[in-house]
Amino acid sequence: MAGGVGSRFWPFSRTKRPKQFLDILGVGKTLIQMTYDRFSRFIPKENIFIVSNQQYEEIILEQLEGITKNQILSEPMMRNTAPCITYASFKIHKLNPNANIIVTPSDHLILKEDEFIDIATKGLNFIKNKDALVTLGITPTHPETGYGYIQAHSGQTENEILKKVKTFTEKPDIKMANLFLESGDFFWNSGIFIWSLTSIMEALKEHTPDIYILFKEGIDIYNTTSEASFIEKTYNECNPISIDYAVMEKADNVYMIPSSFGWSDLGTWSALYTHMEKDENNNAINGNNVMTYKTNNCIIKMPNDKLVIINGLCNHIIVERDNILLICKKEDEQKIKHFLEDVKSEKGNKYI
């Protein structure tokens, strides 16, 4: 899933170039490239499909070597994850009704790839013989208020590694997050799912029949030249709804694998900062020509060809891209979306 147009990393991310297509960690690969490489280690490339907004088709073909146009599912508009997964399920069904599927966001970080592959493989083995919707829950390391949580039935395990899921919860406040952490039954919702095509089709049909029926109408159209226009019409008729809300919270065959493979959704500058390399003054610097003096705990992302001299900043985000410069105190990063609204209302869409 690579359809996001997140604005939290503006101006580094832009509508025309959202986070998943950026080398946001400064490691030489974009996030979707890292995700693609991770899955290519145990999934044949021809079995990898990317659902994204149609405006990103070109950038996907550029960034992912070995991916062809027919592996890209182009969405005409944003409709959240339930329509996205339904579309992909019907399309794959036509290719192989016996497929087993891993669904994953394209813009998350996973540090321990071997452990991830091990867990994903266990999940795939589990669903071979069982009608189950499996999700990967991340064992929390701190009382994070920025993530949704999954509550597992305590003690109850299947196959020694899987737990049955009790509920999905929204982002908690800090008090609640502390209780979640203490209880040991709560896990971060990674948005990574493992299921057989049969199980997810059945679940969609049962729990979100409106969407299921809309996409079922195209059963003879998928993988034909009429697919794009059918999808255009269908997405128009769909309500935006997440797969968590549409299916996972309602189904009673949901399982979770507790996981600790160094996961982050990289959803904020602070999360990003945690995973960037720091210099001796704790500055995370990307850019070949940045010189700092009396500056610490900053995130600095600058074009390589730009000479930047910074003296006397502390706990700031300093980012430039495409002739847009943002300087923002780290503690105010939640305000970036408000700045963006001001930019939009004062200058129009050209900077968004």
Added chain:
Amino acid sequence: MAGGVGSRFWPFSRTKRPKQFLDILGVGKTLIQMTYDRFSRFIPKENIFIVSNQQYEEIILEQLEGITKNQILSEPMMRNTAPCITYASFKIHKLNPNANIIVTPSDHLILKEDEFIDIATKGLNFIKNKDALVTLGITPTHPETGYGYIQAHSGQTENEILKKVKTFTEKPDIKMANLFLESGDFFWNSGIFIWSLTSIMEALKEHTPDIYILFKEGIDIYNTTSEASFIEKTYNECNPISIDYAVMEKADNVYMIPSSFGWSDLGTWSALYTHMEKDENNNAINGNNVMTYKTNNCIIKMPNDKLVIINGLCNHIIVERDNILLICKKEDEQKIKHFLEDVKSEKGNKYI
């Protein structure tokens, strides 16, 4: 005099584009244009001569409408003000040996132009009948440590407005500057001089005979096609020395007019800040697309086409030009020259 290559406003000023050729106040005119316009009000344009480094000839012709190539005296290298003034004196001597002259830096600010013209006119009248070297001394408003001072003989006035000069002093420390301010006999050295050609030629001959003789050799060459090569050779042989040191401190016919026409040498970002328009948060902002939040007492100079969002800065200088960005605490502006040395040693001359 427009030969400076000051680096204190880097990266807004650059070697290829020093301060005098910049609209550093953001008023729509460069400093040399402001100086030229000020003098054009009471001096015929054809009587205005500009001495500058030869690399700036083109920029002068661009910026000063009505100035022709033969009014520009091109210096092949920097040799301070004594050679500059000697060169100009000999060249003008050939055109009009009876000329009276005002010498002025091209990059200073004068807010009260009418008062300036009034005082300059009084100076010109004074030297008509007297062999005198007149300088304009600025009545100090605060114990400035960034300027040289002129000490006048106390009480002694000529013509009711002129004072005889006792000594020239270097930049004082703050204790001394306070004493200067209290005494009432000390004035800021503006570097503006008024004299007859006869008087200055006589003074050069007497007090700095080495330089005088070097330039006298070209007496038949000024205003001919051989002038440039003669000047090239002569500047090479000259020691760099200021007119203050070479002549003014030695001559005993030096007079001063106490002046209060809103003068500043605009020699530091702080001096500049004083004279820039401020917004309600005391930010001095140049740039059409700058948006600030929780930001105050800053100097912000940005290209007009650049979108800039600043949140949470206080007492900083933020300047960008030619793809070079400088962020520096105001209190550290003296360090900019050290940053520049680091840039030079790490990146070479291309950013200087």
